[in-house]
Amino acid sequence: MTTVRTGSCLCRARAYEIAGELDGVWVCHCSLCRKASGANGNWILIVPRAQFRWLRGEDHGETFALRQSYTVTRCKTCGTPLPAEVDDANIYVTAGTLDEPLGAGVRAHLFCASRADWDADAPGVRLFDERPR
Numbered sequence: 001m002t003t004v005r006t007g008s009c010l011c012r013a014r015a016y017e018i019a020g021e022l023d024g025v026w027v028c029h030c031s032l033c034r035k036a037s038g039a040n041g042n043w044i045l046i047v048p049r050a051q052f053r054w055l056r057g058e059d060h061g062e063t064f065a066l067r068q069s070y071t072v073t074r075c076k077t078c079g080t081p082l083p084a085e086v087d088d089a090n091i092y093v094t095a096g097t098l099d100e101p102l103g104a105g106v107r108a109h110l111f112c113a114s115r116a117d118w119d120a121d122a123p124g125v126r127l128f129d130e131r132p133r
């Protein structure tokens with residue numbers, strides 16, 4: 001039986017499903033991905049097109065094109081960055097939009113030379129299961 005996982009944006013206007021196993025997450029730390037994500041980079045699942053299917057909201061995205069080779073598509077309502085269809089073979093799915101566990105970890109970090117100097121745990125970093133009170 002094929003495993004099917006779903007994903008969606010924050011407001012759930014857009015949703016997708018991925019069939020089959022994936023081998024992990026690719027993290028890009030390049031300067032574009034840091035700015036576009038507002039975080040330490042983009043955490044991406046590279047999904048062959050045959051494994052990806054929109055459930056709803058396929059047309060409810062707005063694509064921002066910094067340049068032809070670098071676009072970001074966000075939900076029109078909530079702004080969540082969602083899968084970009086940037087090449088003929090694969091869909092690039094933002095890993096944080098998955099609704100369920102992936103069953104795999106990080107496969108590779110790209111553009112590590114551009115990694116922010118704060119993108120590492122400080123000595124004595126505190127970990128909370130939820131927000132501290």
Ligand SMILES: [Zn+2]
Pocket residue numbers: 009010011012013014075076077078079080
């Ligand atoms: Zn949304």
Ligand SMILES: [Zn+2]
Pocket residue numbers: 028029030031032033034042111
């Ligand atoms: Zn990048």
